[in-house]
Amino acid sequence: ECNFKPMxxxxxKFVRSVMTPAITIEPETSVDEASRIMxxxxxxxxxxxxxxxxxxIVTSWDxxxxxxxxxxxNVAEIMTRKVITALPDEPVEIAARKMExxxxxxxxxxxxxxxxxxxxxxxxxxxxxxx
Amino acid sequence: ECNFKPMxxxxxKFVRSVMTPAITIEPETSVDEASRIMxxxxxxxxxxxxxxxxxxIVTSWDxxxxxxxxxxxNVAEIMTRKVITALPDEPVEIAARKMExxxxxxxxxxxxxxxxxxxxxxxxxxxxxxx
Ligand SMILES: C[S@@+](CC[C@H](N)C(=O)[O-])C[C@H]1O[C@@H](n2cnc3c(N)ncnc32)[C@H](O)[C@@H]1O
Numbered sequence: 001e002c003n004f005k006p007m008x009x010x011x012x013k014f015v016r017s018v019m020t021p022a023i024t025i026e027p028e029t030s031v032d033e034a035s036r037i038m039x040x041x042x043x044x045x046x047x048x049x050x051x052x053x054x055x056x057i058v059t060s061w062d063x064x065x066x067x068x069x070x071x072x073x074n075v076a077e078i079m080t081r082k083v084i085t086a087l088p089d090e091p092v093e094i095a096a097r098k099m100e101x102x103x104x105x106x107x108x109x110x111x112x113x114x115x116x117x118x119x120x121x122x123x124x125x126x127x128x129x130x131x
Numbered sequence: 132e133c134n135f136k137p138m139x140x141x142x143x144k145f146v147r148s149v150m151t152p153a154i155t156i157e158p159e160t161s162v163d164e165a166s167r168i169m170x171x172x173x174x175x176x177x178x179x180x181x182x183x184x185x186x187x188i189v190t191s192w193d194x195x196x197x198x199x200x201x202x203x204x205n206v207a208e209i210m211t212r213k214v215i216t217a218l219p220d221e222p223v224e225i226a227a228r229k230m231e232x233x234x235x236x237x238x239x240x241x242x243x244x245x246x247x248x249x250x251x252x253x254x255x256x257x258x259x260x261x262x
Contacts, residue, residue, distance in 0.1 A: 035199040042234065044175075044192055060191035061175055067166040067194055096260040103173070105236070105254050123236050125257035129227040 013128065015095050016088040019109045019118035024049045025058065027076035031066050034058055034075050045106040047116045048079050054108055054116050057083050085110045086120050092128065095120050144259065146226050147219040150240045150249035155180040158187065158207035162197050165189055165206050176237040178247045179210050185239055185247050187212050216241045217251050223259065226251050 025034055025046045034046055038060055048056035056079030065071075066078045086095045086107040095107055099122055109118040156165055156177045165177055169191055179187035187210030196202075197209050217226045217238040226238055230253055240249040 032198060035195040038192065038195045039199050044236070060195040061169065063198055064166040064169045064191040064194040067163060067198060068170045072198075093260050093262070096257045099254065100258050100261055103254075105175070105252075121236075122253040122257040123230065123234075125260055126227045126253040127231050129224050129256055129259065130231055131224070 013092045014088065015086045015090045015092060015109055015118075015120050018092060018124045018128065019086075019088065019120045020124060022047050022108060022116045022119040024116055025075060026050060027055060027074060027079070029075045031063065031072045031075060031078060035063050038063070043119075045108075045119060045121065046075075047083070047108040047119070048075055049116060053114050054083055054085065054110060055079075056081050057106075057108065059106070083108060088117065092120075092125060096122075096125050099125075144223045145219065146217045146221045146223060146240055146249075146251050149223060149255045149259065150217075150219065150251045151255060153178050153239060153247045153250040155247055156189065156206060157181060158205060158210070160206045162194065162203050162206060162209060166194050169194070174250075176239075176250060176252065177206075178214070178239040178250070179206060180247060184245050185214055185216070185241060186210075188214050188237075188239065190237070214239060219248065223251075223256055227253075227256050230256075 023041050044060045046058045058075045058079045062078045084102050086109045106121040108116050111117050154172045175191045177189045189206045189210045193209045215229055215233050217240045237252040239247050242248050
């Protein structure tokens, strides 16, 4: 006799289905301009791109750091250069694990040529809890 | 005959079990000092408390906004005053829904007397995807 009610198999979700468009800037963008872009676009994370290739990331936390340390030149001075990224065909659990491991809240999504094709944030992932 | 493999019933998780300690500031705290506290403590969100009561919230996004608009006085000038909160005994799904609805990434957790007892962020929630 069957004692178990059928439960819908939890589907595997991929980064591609939850990612959002990335707003990118360049290393020469000023800290002031980067701040304006974050506010205008309502985002916390700006991947930094040079010649189409991902070279860094600037977040609103980095802006707060720039304020705290009175650095206000170009984003090249304040960006994080070793960027943790996600692939579009990666399960969301893997992206969540990377964020947890590195204590970060967003990953640029890149293609095989390291071009930025989107952004996945902890906000995007936490929406998956909402049915 | 039983065709279904038993699956562990998905437990209801409550905000209490995922919240982290809140770092609070006061309305008179300067924007510079708030930035320093964010960097020192590695957080993006600072609930603003006056006489033990929650009166606002300042995030690194607000700091970026302060840079963009060249406001650099006290946090009272830049904080959001209508704060969306969570209760410790609320299911995490409800907290996630509030974040989605208001496009925010953190909720101060308050007790019945509106005292801040913790913080729940989209980072905390996305960790629930990691098994
Ligand atoms: C609307 S969000 C947009 C950027 C991004 N979604 C985020 O959450 O950082 C930024 C604004 O939300 C405000 N905010 C953050 N958490 C809040 C909360 N729990 N209640 C009310 N406002 C909040 C911040 O003060 C900031 O001005």
